[in-house]
Amino acid sequence: MRQTINFALLIALLTALASSQLLASAIYRPFIMADPVNARSVETAATEVQAKLNQAGLEIVGQYSPFPGAIIIGVTSAELKKISSQSRHGGFAAVMHVAITATANGNGLEISYTNPSYLGYAYQVGSLESFANQLEQALGNSGNFGSEEGISANDLGNWRYMWGMPYFEDAVTLEEFPSHEAAVESVANALNNPESDMRSVWRVDVGGEQTLFGVQLLRGYWSDNKLMSIMATLDTGGPKHTASLPWEILVYKNSVVYLPGKYRIALVFPDLSMGTFMRISDVPGQMDRSANKLIDLAK
Numbered sequence: 001m002r003q004t005i006n007f008a009l010l011i012a013l014l015t016a017l018a019s020s021q022l023l024a025s026a027i028y029r030p031f032i033m034a035d036p037v038n039a040r041s042v043e044t045a046a047t048e049v050q051a052k053l054n055q056a057g058l059e060i061v062g063q064y065s066p067f068p069g070a071i072i073i074g075v076t077s078a079e080l081k082k083i084s085s086q087s088r089h090g091g092f093a094a095v096m097h098v099a100i101t102a103t104a105n106g107n108g109l110e111i112s113y114t115n116p117s118y119l120g121y122a123y124q125v126g127s128l129e130s131f132a133n134q135l136e137q138a139l140g141n142s143g144n145f146g147s148e149e150g151i152s153a154n155d156l157g158n159w160r161y162m163w164g165m166p167y168f169e170d171a172v173t174l175e176e177f178p179s180h181e182a183a184v185e186s187v188a189n190a191l192n193n194p195e196s197d198m199r200s201v202w203r204v205d206v207g208g209e210q211t212l213f214g215v216q217l218l219r220g221y222w223s224d225n226k227l228m229s230i231m232a233t234l235d236t237g238g239p240k241h242t243a244s245l246p247w248e249i250l251v252y253k254n255s256v257v258y259l260p261g262k263y264r265i266a267l268v269f270p271d272l273s274m275g276t277f278m279r280i281s282d283v284p285g286q287m288d289r290s291a292n293k294l295i296d297l298a299k
Contacts, residue, residue: 074098
């Protein structure tokens with residue numbers, strides 16, 4: 001009898017090991033194309049998408065338009081926030097982005113969303129399989145995109161664009177405050193300051209003393225639809241990577257942190273050529289300057 005139990009236990013362990021190895025070697029891409037919608041404008045499509053997300057029991061945290069012809073919806077769930085709260089800087093994974101983008105000829109729409117498993121592994125919170133399934137049931141899955149070859153779970157957990165570029169662990173700490181609450185209040189006030197280069201499009205209290213702000217870059221260097229011009233340089237193929245927006249600022253415990261542009265941009269454009277990266281070479285530095293300006297206003 002004991003031999004039978006031990007054999008069954010061995011089989012279970014081997015099965016679990018094989019399953020984990022398969023997940024680790026599986027290939028992921030940054031975005032998933034949703035099923036088409038009946039709407040003909042980005043505004044009515046956004047309403048239709050919101051209805052689907054609400055029906056699936058998911059939490060919509062905000063919506064904004066980064067530039068004409070595009071709308072971004074932030075979505076999360078209690079489970080996603082709980083998982084994200086349990087690791088250092090895991091709050092960056094607490095909100096997934098759904099994008100509605102008008103096609104170049106103006107005759108169609110693309111509905112896409114960030115791949116929870118891709119970002120989950122990159123931000124070191126795991127596969128986020130349950131949330132990925134919820135999002136797929138709500139919006140459909142017509143295929144993933146954003147990288148020709150894709151990246152494995154193992155590689156995503158320790159990924160960088162190339163030698164000399166930052167990893168996820170290289171998140172930049174801008175400032176430390178007396179407490180988490182003080183940091184959140186200071187950042188929120190600074191984002192409302194008209195002198196800030198950015199404004200908040202959503203705020204999510206993740207738990208575990210982590211609060212995530214989705215931020216739109218729109219003033220100073222970013223004025224006059226600068227972001228649209230940058231995306232036109234980066235996003236030359238199709239489907240579009242609009243769901244890569246917005247950028248994020250995370251309050252982790254009493255620290256304010258962000259992912260540097262050289263990591264954050266490359267993560268959602270992993271196949272970017274060095275030539276194209278050089279064409280936007282000033283952008284990561286401008287992101288740094290805008291983040292530091294925010295903290296100056298927050299002090």
